[in-house]
Amino acid sequence: SHRQAWASQTQEFGRATAAVQWRIAELLLAKAKSLSRIRPAGRRQYPLPMATQIATPTDAACIRTLSMARTVAGCDQSKMKADWLPVGQAVRQAPGDCDWSPGLRATDAVTRTLMLDMWAPGLYSKPRCSRGVRDGREVDWDDGNCGGRSCWHWGGRMQRQLELPQTQATSPAELGGPGRQPQAPLVRQLGREAAATQPQADHVVDGLRLPGRPRHSRCLPAAAPPTPQASLYAPSVAAAGAAVVNVDVRPPAAGVQTACCNDIESAGQGGEPQPEAAQVHDALRQVEFRTKPQLHRTFNRNLLDRVFALTFDLISTDIVDAVADEIHPVQPVRAGALPGAASVEAAAPGGRRGCRRQLVADWLTDVLMVLLHPSRRGDGHRSDDCDEDCDAEEASEHQQLGAVAMGSCRQSMLACQEKRSGVVKEEMQAGLRNFFVAEELCAVHLLTILLIVTSATGIAASGGLRRRLPQALIIGAKKSGTRALLAFSALHPAVRAAGPEAHFFDRHFRRGLRWYRRRMPRSRPAQLTLEKTPAYLVDPKVPVRVRQMNPEMKLVLLVRDPVTRAMSDYAQAVDNAARRGRPPPPPFEQLAFVRRPDGNLTVNTAWSPVRIGRYAEHLSRWLDQFPRNQILVLSAERLV
Numbered sequence: 001s002h003r004q005a006w007a008s009q010t011q012e013f014g015r016a017t018a019a020v021q022w023r024i025a026e027l028l029l030a031k032a033k034s035l036s037r038i039r040p041a042g043r044r045q046y047p048l049p050m051a052t053q054i055a056t057p058t059d060a061a062c063i064r065t066l067s068m069a070r071t072v073a074g075c076d077q078s079k080m081k082a083d084w085l086p087v088g089q090a091v092r093q094a095p096g097d098c099d100w101s102p103g104l105r106a107t108d109a110v111t112r113t114l115m116l117d118m119w120a121p122g123l124y125s126k127p128r129c130s131r132g133v134r135d136g137r138e139v140d141w142d143d144g145n146c147g148g149r150s151c152w153h154w155g156g157r158m159q160r161q162l163e164l165p166q167t168q169a170t171s172p173a174e175l176g177g178p179g180r181q182p183q184a185p186l187v188r189q190l191g192r193e194a195a196a197t198q199p200q201a202d203h204v205v206d207g208l209r210l211p212g213r214p215r216h217s218r219c220l221p222a223a224a225p226p227t228p229q230a231s232l233y234a235p236s237v238a239a240a241g242a243a244v245v246n247v248d249v250r251p252p253a254a255g256v257q258t259a260c261c262n263d264i265e266s267a268g269q270g271g272e273p274q275p276e277a278a279q280v281h282d283a284l285r286q287v288e289f290r291t292k293p294q295l296h297r298t299f300n301r302n303l304l305d306r307v308f309a310l311t312f313d314l315i316s317t318d319i320v321d322a323v324a325d326e327i328h329p330v331q332p333v334r335a336g337a338l339p340g341a342a343s344v345e346a347a348a349p350g351g352r353r354g355c356r357r358q359l360v361a362d363w364l365t366d367v368l369m370v371l372l373h374p375s376r377r378g379d380g381h382r383s384d385d386c387d388e389d390c391d392a393e394e395a396s397e398h399q400q401l402g403a404v405a406m407g408s409c410r411q412s413m414l415a416c417q418e419k420r421s422g423v424v425k426e427e428m429q430a431g432l433r434n435f436f437v438a439e440e441l442c443a444v445h446l447l448t449i450l451l452i453v454t455s456a457t458g459i460a461a462s463g464g465l466r467r468r469l470p471q472a473l474i475i476g477a478k479k480s481g482t483r484a485l486l487a488f489s490a491l492h493p494a495v496r497a498a499g500p501e502a503h504f505f506d507r508h509f510r511r512g513l514r515w516y517r518r519r520m521p522r523s524r525p526a527q528l529t530l531e532k533t534p535a536y537l538v539d540p541k542v543p544v545r546v547r548q549m550n551p552e553m554k555l556v557l558l559v560r561d562p563v564t565r566a567m568s569d570y571a572q573a574v575d576n577a578a579r580r581g582r583p584p585p586p587p588f589e590q591l592a593f594v595r596r597p598d599g600n601l602t603v604n605t606a607w608s609p610v611r612i613g614r615y616a617e618h619l620s621r622w623l624d625q626f627p628r629n630q631i632l633v634l635s636a637e638r639l640v
């Protein structure tokens with residue numbers, strides 16, 4: 001049931017992401033239209049730098065392709081556009097048609113226009129199939145609705161072309177003819193699985209109509225990448241229903257491959273080997289057992305590599321302002337809209353424009369810092385090495401030296417965190433400086449980054465992302481499944497959970513709210529920040545302190561059968577002793593009972609594992625400070 005819950009939560013997360021992607025797609029589309037107006041004639045040409053594909057398996061749409069292309073000299077643009085929109089139409093059929101065929105030699109022709117358009121099954125519902133020649137034989141070109149005939153995929157072909165140096169003549173074999181070995185069986189398998197399921201009805205997400213999957217779709221959710229460049233999102237996300245973004249940017253260095261769509265292409269070929277069921281199951285098993293934080297970490301690593309691999313050779317001064325304007329509705333980057341903007345503007349070399357560029361860079365640094373650096377995230381999991389080191393150190397030193405050592409440990413942990421985040425920030429800034437190496441910014445690149453970033457979070461880029469004090473606390477009880485409850489809750493996109501127990505109200509109260517806030521994950525205004533420290537339940541000082549901070553605080557108390565809870569507590573103590581090489585504690589019975597003066601045995605309520613289980617006693621202190629309707633009491637047995 002926990003897996004099912006996870007799947008449905010992830011589905012929801014994916015739907016939110018899909019809606020965001022649509023919004024960004026619209027922005028990008030609008031941007032594309034304006035780009036041709038912005039760029040004055042005679043300016044630097046745009047080589048074709050990238051193709052972006054957005055696949056949204058959550059809404060079962062086949063693929064929404066958002067692509068940028070150049071027209072070829074002599075190309076009739078009206079035909080080009082008509083050919084462009086549905087996937088598949090790629091063969092020169094008459095002189096003057098736009099030619100994306102395998103024999104295309106015109107890749108070094110001058111780029112005339114930057115053209116960008118979006119394909120969506122809902123917008124172009126009629127199947128478009130046509131005949132074309134490939135490898136000397138006639139084949140069907142398919143937009144995914146050709147009734148299962150052997151077809152080629154436009155997306156894959158296009159991608160192949162992008163990988164080739166501009167001056168290199170392309171031959172069918174180079175472009176991946178039928179004789180070529182398929183590269184990623186898993187991709188095809190997942191694709192076939194997807195295609196085997198029934199088409200789904202159109203539906204509306206966030207005011208946008210999202211079409212159901214076409215019956216014979218060959219468009220695939222992103223799947224296991226054969227190379228690190230293949231996909232930013234691991235297949236687990238796709239299979240779990242979250243949205244997927246594949247962004248391929250033609251790398252500047254020769255020999256670096258962008259493999260994203262090759263697999264889609266090979267999936268369209270007839271005669272491919274049948275998938276092996278075991279492999280599919282293996283893949284799906286992996287999917288099920290992954291957790292959201294793990295996904296984020298995988299995603300972020302790939303994203304980091306990708307972002308730093310970007311270098312921008314396409315640049316137009318005029319675009320910078322347009323970009324800032326375009327992003328504005330998504331995230332305020334205008335001068336004056338950000339804290340400290342006035343001083344940045346005054347100091348920025350290059351005046352207002354330089355300032356704006358600086359602001360964009362700063363903003364991106366900030367966003368990337370949050371998204372990419374695990375120690376700054378707080379995914380509900382402990383992810384900071386500094387913290388982990390310290391906890392281990394803290395535990396042993398605490399035993400040997402007492403509380404003083406704890407303070408110094410915390411200090412060294414904080415120093416360690418500072419140092420690490422400083423290094424990361426420098427690295428990121430250096431990476432971003434490369435973006436501006438030619439002192440300009442390409443609109444489409446920036447929007448692509450936004451696209452990636454919003455996909456990573458699943459949340460629109462609007463709104464202030466910052467650390468907030470918790471609005472809800474899991475106050476206990478220890479060993480009642482509080483970690484599980486926190487982790488489940490954190491799966492919800494509207495919940496951000498602090499990873500390690502903060503112990504603010506019991507141990508670290510003197511450090512102040514600033515310290516506490518710094519322990520919280522960054523969140524958006526609509527998100528709820530949740531912290532759990534089970535020790536809060538039993539410390540008599542805590543309820544008053546919590547009320548002082550926030551009388552509206554929501555409190556969650558998870559209670560477990562006090563006997564099994566005590567045993568769990570005791571088991572942990574035994575385990576800890578063994579891990580630290582200390583002698584085991586006395587037997588449970590010996591600790592749990594004391595002999596009364598009259599010689600009879602009685603329960604030792606002073607022993608912590610027993611004392612913690614006296615829930616009514618602890619709860620009455622909380623009820624002195626908070627109304628009953630702010631306290632949610634859950635049964636651990638029923639929950640887990």
Ligand SMILES: Nc1ncnc2c1ncn2[C@@H]1O[C@H](COP(=O)(O)OS(=O)(=O)O)[C@@H](OP(=O)(O)O)[C@H]1O
Nearest residue numbers: 002477478479480481482483484534568569571640
């Ligand atoms: N999902 C799920 N299903 C069943 N049981 C679960 C689950 N998650 C945690 N647990 C059990 O909860 C116990 C740990 O509780 P806590 O997370 O509150 O521990 S702690 O206070 O944070 O140390 C611990 O109990 P014991 O195994 O009896 O020690 C865990 O096994």
